[in-house]
Amino acid sequence: MMITVASGKGGTGKTTVATNLAVAVGEGATLLDCDVEEPNVHLFLNPESVIRTPVTTMVPVVDQDVCVQCGACSDLCQFSAITLVAGELYTFPRMCHSCGGCVMVCPNGALTEGTRELGELERGRYKGIELITGRLKVGEAMSPPLIDRVKEAADGKELVIVDAPPGTSCPVIAAMGGTHYVVLVTEPTPFGLNDLKLAVEAVRVLGIPFGIVINRADAGDDRVVRYAEEEGIEILMSIPYSRKVAEYYARGRLLVEAMPEMAEAFAGMVKKIRKAAEGGTR
Template sequence: MIVSVASGKGGTGKTTLAVNLAAALGRKAQLLDCDVEEPNAHLFLRPEISHSRKVGTPVPLVDADRCTLCRKCAEICRFNAIAVAGRQVLVFADLCHGCGGCTLVCPEQAIAEVDRELGAIDFGTCAGPDYVGGRLRVGEAMAPPLIKQVRAAADPRRITVVDAPPGTSCPVIAAMHGADFVLLVTEPTPFGLHDLRLAVEAVRLLGIPAGLAVNRADLGDDAVFAYAEQQGLPLLMRIPFDRAIAEAYSRGQLLVDADPCWRGQFQALYRAIETLVRQGGAVPCANS
């Protein structure tokens, strides 16, 4: 089972849901922190990092002596990562998506591939779930290849909880792709509703069953709940606006440890997700 915890905007409590769900499941679970630009799940799980691995992406290296300036490499690149200027081939490594198309079409075999470092993946253990987290290199813009590597490091024998990046752009799609279920997290505010709509559209495109968790559920208005009902999006958890919860969060303490009653609630949340997946529920985001 792969459960991706996502949100249309930052600050809704996505990581809170992800780490507590994984902790409530204990040793049979693993947490993948795919929010590689701002990873923070480790602050709550406090894993002992056993090892790290650098991750790179292939970029072209042009042999000027063999190149005939035919421009086929530049014509195939949809991201303008390689260009011919006068008698010179220019490579813009930061724009390269590592597809390898330029190496395939070069008639002179003048293009080889070298690795460009994207970041690193940390592997760790703690009292509960195993931990795998990605760290994007400072200044790097290409998050999806690193997220895919974090996803590939998952242990298929365990329940996988993915802490996805916020938003609805390419990194989020990479974190949600191939999941069995997406748990969308939002807050009952106009901003929360606006970005929930965007997240629902993304899940609809991927065709993945989804459910909703509402954080700070007793604030704001009822528009989020009305939208969820309209879309057939099952409401699986409400977390109240509570000072004790905020204090635990500020200390980096798991909610399931600060108040043991929450452990049972997160375990019940997983059972509800498991039931929805087992029943083969349709994507709960049908057009209204």
């Protein structure tokens, strides 16, 4: 089973929910940090025995001596990653989406598959929980391929929790791919409600069961609650806006380990998610 924790915008407490949910599940859970541009799950879990491996992606390599400047590759590429200029073929690796189409359509083998480094994969453990993190190389714009590699590293795992990037763009959709349930984390503010609505629309298009967690629940108004009731969306849990919670968060402590009531609440949320995912409710 795969559970993705997402949010319509950053700063709602998505990573807080993802890490506490994983620890509430306990030994055997696998937590993926797919917020590859700014991964921060490790700040809460502090994993041990971390192993780092580079992640590469395919880019075309041109043999100018063999190229006949037919233009088949540049005509195919929708991202202008390979272009014929003044009788010479140029490649732009950072614009390449690594589909391999240019290599396939080249009539005489002037293009071959090369590689470039996207970032790295980190694997470690925290109290029986495996943490797999993707870390995008500075300056890289293509995060979905690295997100896919992070998820591939968890193939065959019984229960996987994904900490997705914030928002509703391509990286988020990549993180949600193949998931069985989405937890949308929001806050009771006008901005929180607006971005929650965008996230709900995206998840509904994907046809994935989902529910809502309201963070800092008593800091705003009741518009998120009313919206959930109107749309028939289950509120999985509410996290209070309290000095105690804020202090634990600021110290990087997990709520489920520091507060018995939070451990009980997150354990209850795991049960709700399992039930909803099995029933396919939305």
